[in-house]
Amino acid sequence: MASLPKEFETFVVNYNMQPETWDIEKVIAMCTQEEERITALHGGSLNYVKEKKKGFLPNKGSPSKPQGNGNGNGKAPVHYQHRHIPVDRETGVHCKEKGHYKKDCPVFLKTFMAKRGNSSAQHPARGSIDRSICMNPAAGMFPMFPPPPPPEMPFSYHTFPAPPPPFYFHNAAPVPVVCSVWASNFRDESHNLRRMAWNARYVAVNVQYPGLVHHHAGKDHNVLTVEERYSVVKANVDTLKPLQVGVALRDADGRHLGAWEFNLRDFCRLADPCDGNSLKYLDDRGLNVDELRVRGLSAKMLREALLCSGLLDARGGRSWIVYAGAYHVSYLLKLLTGGAPLPEDMAGFVDAVRSYLGDQVYDVARMAADCPAMPLGLERITAHLGFQSPLGSPCLAAAAGVHALQVFMRLKYGELGGDVERHQGLLQGLH
Structure with a gap:
């Protein structure tokens, strides 16, 4: 050009x-x-x-060029307009x-x-x-140019069934390890919890407590209304003290981040109300209540660790996972509120759960009920799906949290095809 x-x-x-x-x-x-x-x-x-240049020999046959010799001696240049x-x-x-x-x-x-x-x-x-x-x-x-061809039909996004996260393969994942937290290692492990919490997308909670001391007289639990069931849960949680809290974390891709078992010292076998059969059951599974009184940490220490960990940050969009979670969520609220009594009615309880944990609370027991092939009980479901027990403490609170996460991921991306919205906020034992 x-x-x-x-x-x-x-x-x-x-x-x-x-x-x-x-x-x-x-x-x-x-x-x-x-x-x-x-x-x-x-x-x-x-x-x-337009004008003659020195040494230029014009073409005589061209009517548009001036006539003259090459040394400038000729007719004056003609300008054509x-x-x-x-x-x-x-x-x-x-x-x-x-x-x-x-x-x-x-x-x-x-x-x-x-x-x-x-x-x-x-x-x-x-x-x-x-x-x-x-x-x-x-x-x-x-x-x-011709107009562009018509746009292709928009891609149709199918949300059901949803593909599993890329790193979630239960048969190839390493066996999780449970860390038992006592007063002696609480500082280090609470730091590890804060470090992992910001990457956590799924949080499982399980609480071991000394049985039940309040029951609804004269009625079967299955025929009680929601408010009657909640009144029984409130009476027991307000009266009893938790023994052990298990927390398990997974990231957005389903990878295991960690599992902690916080042993609490506030319960006294001789002074606090309890169910003797429940304590014997826990003792057979490896929970020494007397050792908790000597080596454990206080509920106040655990409350501060959870509030400072970042797990309760609403911006994280985390999902909270429990199994038969009416009592587990209730005891967690009691810990987070410093031992305050639970709300008086079911509506207040639901508001409190949303305030602390958000809307994404899922009970694996309710999810498994929609799968006819699943047996009853968390350990039976875990064995049915082929999951291994975690190392360190295979039978107590943290192990139950690990299993609840494993089963939740499997049911969500397997049997339920990613459609778990209808189970959101429903707790076994209340709803």
């Missing part, structure tokens, strides 16, 4: 304004068309001389109509494109130019 004469300035400017890049054959075709237009405007000649004719007075050569120039004449453009089409048919080597391009009279010499 830089080698073209200055008469092509308009052509070069228009070319630079085009978004696409022309190939060499297209440039030649467009230059030819522009040359014909400029030639017609200048009376049949394009390369005319183009006579401008207003467009409303000029008659088109092809259509014999006034009001437009030749470059804008639709008859000329149609004839020109017909010639180009015949030329490309006779010269296959130049047939790479797209002859399907039509000329836009309003745009002058520049082509108007």
Whole structure:
């Protein structure tokens, strides 16, 4: 483009304004068309001389160049000027109509494109130019390309069934390890909990407590109303003290982050109410209540660790997982509120759960009830699905949290196909 004469300035400017890049054959075709237009405007000649240069021998046969010898001795140079004719007075050569120039004449453009089409048919080597391009009279010499093809149909996103997270393969994942937390290692392990909590997307909680001491007299639990069930849960949680709290974490891809078992010292076998059979059951599973009284940490220490960990940050969008979670969630609320009594009614309890844990609370027992092939009981479901028990403390609170997470991930992305919204906020034992 830089080698073209200055008469092509308009052509070069228009070319630079085009978004696409022309190939060499297209440039030649467009230059030819522009040359014909400029030639017609200048009376049949394009390369005319305005003034004589030293040593220039003009062509005598060219009417547009001045006559004279090469050393400047001759006739004075003749300057040719183009006579401008207003467009409303000029008659088109092809259509014999006034009001437009030749470059804008639709008859000329149609004839020109017909010639180009015949030329490309006779010269296959130049047939790479797209002859399907039509000329836009309003745009002058520049082509108007066909409209783009219609957009393809939008991609349909299927949310059911949902694919599992890329790193969740229960048969290939390493066996989780439970860390038992006592007063001696509480500082280090609470730091580890804070470090892992910010990457956690799923949090499982399980609480070991000394049985039940309040029951609804004269009625079976299955026929009680929601408010009657909650009154029984509230009476027991307000009276009893938790023994052990298990916390297990997984990230958004389903990878295990850690499991902690916090041993609490606030319960006294001789002074606090309890169910003797429940304590014997826990003792058979490896929980020494007397050792908790000596080596354990206080509920106040655990409360501060949980509140400072970041797990309760609503911006994290975390899901809280429990199994038969009416008592587990209730004891967790009691710990987080510093031992305050639970709300008086079910509506207040639901509001408190949403305030501390958010809306995404899931009970694995309610999810398993929708799967006919699943047995009853967390340990039976775990064995049925082929999960291994965690190392360190395989039978207590942290192990139950690990198993609840394993089963939740399997049911969510397996049997339930990712559709767990209908189980949100429903707790076994209350709803």
